[in-house]
Amino acid sequence: MKSSFTSSFNRLRRCFLLVIILFALSSDVKAQLSTDFYQQSCPNLLKIVRKEIQNAIKSEMRMAASLLRLHFHDCFVNGCDASILLDLTDGEKSAFPNVNSARGFEVIDAIKSSVENSCSGVVSCADILAIAARDSVVLSGGNSWKVLLGRRDGFVANQTGANVGLPSPFDALDVIISKFTNVGLNVTDVVSLSGAHTIGLATCRTFSNRLFNFSGTGGPDSTLDSTMATDLQNLCPVTSDGFNTAALDRNSKDLFDNHYFQNLINGKGLLGSDQILFSSDGAETTSTKSLVQSYSTNSNLFLTDFANSMIKMGSIAPLTGSAGEVRKNCRVVNS
Numbered sequence: 574m575k576s577s578f579t580s581s582f583n584r585l586r587r588c589f590l591l592v593i594i595l596f597a598l599s600s601d602v603k604a605q606l607s608t609d610f611y612q613q614s615c616p617n618l619l620k621i622v623r624k625e626i627q628n629a630i631k632s633e634m635r636m637a638a639s640l641l642r643l644h645f646h647d648c649f650v651n652g653c654d655a656s657i658l659l660d661l662t663d664g665e666k667s668a669f670p671n672v673n674s675a676r677g678f679e680v681i682d683a684i685k686s687s688v689e690n691s692c693s694g695v696v697s698c699a700d701i702l703a704i705a706a707r708d709s710v711v712l713s714g715g716n717s718w719k720v721l722l723g724r725r726d727g728f729v730a731n732q733t734g735a736n737v738g739l740p741s742p743f744d745a746l747d748v749i750i751s752k753f754t755n756v757g758l759n760v761t762d763v764v765s766l767s768g769a770h771t772i773g774l775a776t777c778r779t780f781s782n783r784l785f786n787f788s789g790t791g792g793p794d795s796t797l798d799s800t801m802a803t804d805l806q807n808l809c810p811v812t813s814d815g816f817n818t819a820a821l822d823r824n825s826k827d828l829f830d831n832h833y834f835q836n837l838i839n840g841k842g843l844l845g846s847d848q849i850l851f852s853s854d855g856a857e858t859t860s861t862k863s864l865v866q867s868y869s870t871n872s873n874l875f876l877t878d879f880a881n882s883m884i885k886m887g888s889i890a891p892l893t894g895s896a897g898e899v900r901k902n903c904r905v906v907n908s
């Protein structure tokens with residue numbers, strides 16, 4: 574016969590288990606990003622950001638490209654936690670892929686201060702980067718998507734993480750693919766997100782290896798269109814400092830469209846890492862090449878895949894719930 578002690582103990586144990594399960598479920602719910610995260614706490618957030626991006630783009634169209642890239646460089650390093658924004662001497666800003674290259678930090682400061690004026694201490698810098706990236710695409714002619722929100726800002730920057738985790742224009746295709754799979758993205762994401770190079774500029778130092786004596790061949794990269802090679806040789810003489818710039822999407826640098834993929838098919842990709850999606854002969858190229866072909870003829874497919882991949886990229890290892898903090902100033906951790 575069960576003693577009343579054992580049965581009340583069992584009841585207590587069941588009750589305890591239920592509490593644990595409910596707790597686990599509720600903290601699981603809190604840990605998700607959602608589109609309406611700031612609906613109560615900052616109802617005008619999206620309007621405020623959109624207006625700031627419009628202003629920024631009015632004075633310099635390229636800023637759309639620069640802001641889109643900031644979100645990418647944030648998310649690939651320790652997740653989308655605004656780590657790229659921290660002003661630290663050993664921070665991500667001075668990592669190889671970012672130094673003298675990443676730009677748009679003043680625009681993020683301006684957005685943050687407008688947002689703080691309306692809803693102080695509520696909106697993370699990581700979320701501002703995600704909204705700014707979306708608005709930059711939309712205002713350049715791309716498709717919109719619903720931005721997931723609720724990321725919080727990290728306490729550290731990771732310079733080594735930026736140096737090893739961000740793709741380089743000199744990487745082979747299998748290396749680029751593995752840098753994406755390392756953060757949970759796949760080959761479709763590699764190709765669709767590379768389509769971000771439909772806007773913006775790159776400096777000579779990131780592609781001049783293709784122009785003169787490519788891999789000891791005595792001439793330019795044979796996968797590069799010869800007229801374009803001549804133009805770029807003039808833009809990037811061996812004696813220059815490497816900081817002249819060329820459009821990533823030749824002849825369509827401001828419009829967010831599928832012209833970048835048409836260029837790849839015509840040997841007019843700018844970076845080695847762009848052209849290899851179509852032209853390299855490794856085993857991986859089969860799948861990237863057929864995606865390039867599909868995107869080049871089907872702009873709607875590219876724009877939808879791009880939007881979906883941006884949502885995926887924006888969900889890389891976010892800090893949520895009570896992890897991290899909401900920074901007051903995007904450049905420094907709160908004291």
Ligand code: HEM
Pocket residue numbers: 635637638639640641642645673674675676740741742743749763766767769770772773774775776777779821844846
């Ligand atoms: C696939 C691997 C990628 C490589 C190797 C790569 C590399 C580069 C390089 C070297 C530049 C020029 C930087 C300079 O000269 O200062 C650049 C610019 C840019 N990248 Fe990428 N990138 C990649 C993927 C992406 C992704 C996934 C995005 C966004 C979703 C992106 C967005 C941009 C934009 C918009 C620019 C132009 C920025 C401006 O004009 O300020 N890139 N990228």
Ligand SMILES: *[C@@H]1O[C@H](CO)[C@@H](O)[C@H](O)[C@H]1NC(C)=O
Pocket residue numbers: 651729731733734735737738
């Ligand atoms: C920095 O990034 C590297 C490579 O992704 C990772 O192994 C390391 O744990 C990160 N360090 C910090 C402090 O987050």
Ligand SMILES: *[C@@H]1O[C@H](CO)[C@@H](O)[C@H](O)[C@H]1NC(C)=O
Pocket residue numbers: 759760761762885
């Ligand atoms: C990549 O992931 C998406 C879902 O996020 C999926 O639709 C797509 O088929 C995947 N691509 C590859 C090549 O596995």
Ligand SMILES: *[C@@H]1O[C@H](CO)[C@@H](O)[C@H](O)[C@H]1NC(C)=O
Pocket residue numbers: 786788789790791
């Ligand atoms: C090109 O590079 C190769 C190997 O580095 C070298 O032997 C050759 O002399 C170079 N050719 C020219 C024209 O500079």
